[in-house]
Amino acid sequence: MKVLVPLKRVADPDNANKVKVTADGKKVETTGLEWKPNPFDEYAVETALRLTEDGTKPKTRAGEVVVVTFGPKECEITLRAMLATGADRAIRVEAEDDQLDGWLVARALKKLVEQEKPDLVLLGKQAVDGDTNQVGQILAELLGWPMATSAAMIKEDGEALLVGREVDGGVINLKVRLPAVVTVDLRIVAPASVYSKLTKADFKYNEGVRFAPLPAIMQAKKKPMAVLKLADLATDTALRIQYPRFEPPKGRAAGKKVKDVAELVDKLKNEAKVL
């Protein structure tokens, strides 16, 4: 199986307090930010690796995982981290962060899919910066491919995938014919969530995303990294989403102390209007 995994870097979610808005409110200040791969995209890469190997022999590849990102040159460090983790090939589409929106990225990805012809496009369900949760869905629509979102389980089944989606009150099981677009949720990296046709049903992975082994880190620079221009993949690069202004969230207001239950009920009723 050949899997294409689009991914992006985001400001380190553990250092979210460092994210600042420029004085004019026009954009998020990116200088000095520490970048991490979007966690859901890391899960997508892990899922793609699991689908292209026998779990008992992870050092032998049985398929191809191509990772792609849109961004400036320094994004290559994020791609190489994925190559070190096990991805086979990387593509960087030259672009600035503020020249992109979900619509443009999805259209460019459609063009890339036509060139690369993967059997599956795997994405994180959303990026934890903009949280727009739309690239996967738009891409599936543009391609006219079957789609499953927020997958918590994927099992290869002939020319199709069995996809489990966790919803309130249970799991929805879908059978998706390949080629397809699937977005993944948190629990896709649990020990018994993903099975390629080579991995036996009683095999259990370690919890979470695999570690980049040091020998693979040393080899990562030798794996292919192609650089494309955004214009090669999309003729119309105008943005459909406009960001008129950014504001940091307001600090939390101080709470109020009440004397007794009667006052609490009164405030809930008349001030908060929740009763």
Next chain:
Amino acid sequence: MQLASVATPTRPTQQANERGGEPVKQPVDIFNPTEEHRHLRETARKFGESVLGPQASKRDLEESFDPGLFARFGSELGLFGLTVSADHGGVGLDSTAAVIVHEEFSRFDPATTLSYLAHEVLFVNNFYHSADAAQRDRYLDKVLSGEWIAGMAMTEPEAGTDVLGMRTTAQRKGDRYVMNGTKQFITNGPYGRVFLVYARTGPGRRDISSFVVESGFKGFSVGKKETKMGMRGSPTSCLVFEDMEVPEENRIGAEGGALVHMMRNLEIERLTLAAQSVGIALRCCEEMTRYATQQRKAFGKRLIEFGQIQQMVAESHAHTMAARALVYTVAQSISPGRRESLGAASAKLVATGVGERVARAAIQVFGGYGYLRDYPVERMLRDAILLSIGGGTNEAMQKNISGDLSDMYG
């Protein structure tokens, strides 16, 4: 927490841009000299945080060692043989890489890191650079994969800092040596399959040779597992050799040539032990700063607003930064072909002192909670103390530094 991000000094550039001036040239990042070092740090930190950390306190309380976990350093992470050439199955990296791994692991589990150090630095690095091709063929694969746990045996019950006072003897008898003696405080002793052992092969004080000894050799036995104050997740015991026969082909290098091996390995040993202290100090800084700024209030104010707490937090942070900068600076000038004894001794002396003081300050900031086993800082202090003793005491470092200076000025 922010301390680890001293690795990416972005502030000067930012300020220059804000003033509208030319961007300042990015300073060299001594903590991550290449992208590979950065990815290595990422892997070590993730593994430390998600795998070593959660069980570290349990291993400390139970004084237990997990060989399955240890094997993952080799089979899963490929972290054995950092300084072994890639042509021989290693990674072909440098002292800075070794420092990164020891620092990151020690933030979460200094004891298991010490076992890693005994295997990787005390055995693998020394053995690789001193052994001949046939010896490498026989042993290297097994220790690089982690299939065999390894260690090194130098110290004796009555010879520590005074290493040339060792009494273990290896007497030549045909094509083999007969070894007799006891080695004390051997990290990985109860679990090791192979050890690098120093023994006396002649009457002179410097007539010492290096041997590779397998735990299966007849006459080899392991003493009782020691009960320790700290580093309890790292197994320590004495090794006893009673008329143990060691084949001649297991002698490393020339007869009487051990001092060269010993000396060549000393600096990276000291440096990685110093890196462990830096890791402990970083963790304790994080813990105490988070506690003082986010978690604990007294008299209606956050702890960090009290001057006495500020002194402990600020000095801990500053001293940790200084020790870290020293360790990484010295790391740049240490390799098998390049020695820097003054730097290595200074790094160990400074970093181990900082590790102890910062861990102690963290306990004080936590108050009564710091004294409980529920929080990691008291374990960190107990672990930190070993680093001022093992691998050369701080008194030995003072002696060596004074000796080197005396040579330079005398």
